[in-house]
Amino acid sequence: MPVYLETPLTKEKLKTLQVGDQVLLSGTIYTARDAAHKRLVTQIKNKETLPISLTNEIIYYMGPSPARPNQVIGSAGPTTSYRMDAYTPLLLEQGLLGMIGKGKRSEAVRMSIQKHQSIYFAAIGGAGALLSHRIKSAEMIAYKDLATEAIRKLVVEDFPIIVAIDIKGNDIYRDSKKKYRKLELFSKK
């Protein structure tokens, strides 16, 4: 059974979520991927005011395809998260509470998630058409020159995600593989 979760996130709400839980998320989230992360971190380091407050927010690693005139947004699936790893601990320090992407994070990010009691969700990579239907509005709000990489404010409804790293630091990518593994190869001796 999926867990229904609404934004704004609170640390209290995250306490009930465990790695592997299937979640249907509703509310407001922001998009940012490679280029937007680089700018956010540069602005933080320069002590400039950010275009969005990160406190208790969720960032979705996503750069959509263009919307047709009758569509809210084009295809809108997650991009691979590890490219954001270098920037993530600083954003978590700024109060960011959740991230949605796909793929394994670095050990530094996993520890930072645990330290800040935040959360990392996985969305299904390559399911951009399906996910676009769960996005009810999309508005470009910052770094507009970055086009697909600009920061967008999205309102989502029953957006399907899976808890990939929970507040205890449990990591689905580290643990789930073992369960279905049928052989051990090239042991790392």
Added chain:
Amino acid sequence: MRSIHVEEITQVIQEMCVETNYYLDPHIKKAFYQSVKREESPLGKEILTSLIENADIAANYQIPICQDTGMVVVFCEIGQEVHFTGGYLEKAIHKGVRQGYAEGYLRKSVVSDPILRKNTQDNTPAVIHYQIIPGDQVHITLSPKGFGSENMSNIYMLAPSEGIAGIKKVVIQTVEKAGANACPPMIVGVGLGGTFEKAAILSKKALLRSVGTKSSLPHIAALEEELLNTINQLGIGPQGLGGITTALGVHIETYPTHIAGLPVAINMSCHVTRHAKRTL
């Protein structure tokens, strides 16, 4: 001598850019249906079911299957009896990409310089490989390649003594390292032999084969099957969240090589792996 107007090239390139991004390869869809039945992980089953649903939504609503609509790779096999008229072939190919990505509402994901990184805004240029063949036909194969999986690709220059065991080791290691990042269930393209760059091109060509097809060489077909079985025992599963459906296919292409070498290129590809072919 047969004349072909380059506008015909532009037209087919444009069409293929759009159709590959909206319509999932039916062979992949069939593989999804087969995998759903076999998959042991309940979450894995759900993910595979979602991917089938995603393909249906993409086709019905004309939304790209995946938002990463790729950098376009074009293989042009040109009969030596063909003469192109009306302009420069390469420009005609880029024009087809430009038009396809604009009219198809596809994402523009190409930057003009790997360091300066300014988006070209029209998804050009494409990466084009030419081959001159006998006859008076032109075969154009187009594959928009996403970079979640492309980034996980690798090339090794093995010693001949490492043989089949060495090949298996580097292919499996590459798949393990790619894990969730390559958007499993993946398709693994392997190029064996040739030179450094030939192996890489072969590995890309291997991805153009429909999933489920086997090499015509018995020893290579056996290796493909063995690698696929091994990969599906790694536990990675759909989206890397655990399961037995890690790859839908392993395709190997080969070429003669040097007495001192055994190049192995591994081109990783996701469950969307797009390709189309036209003959003019």
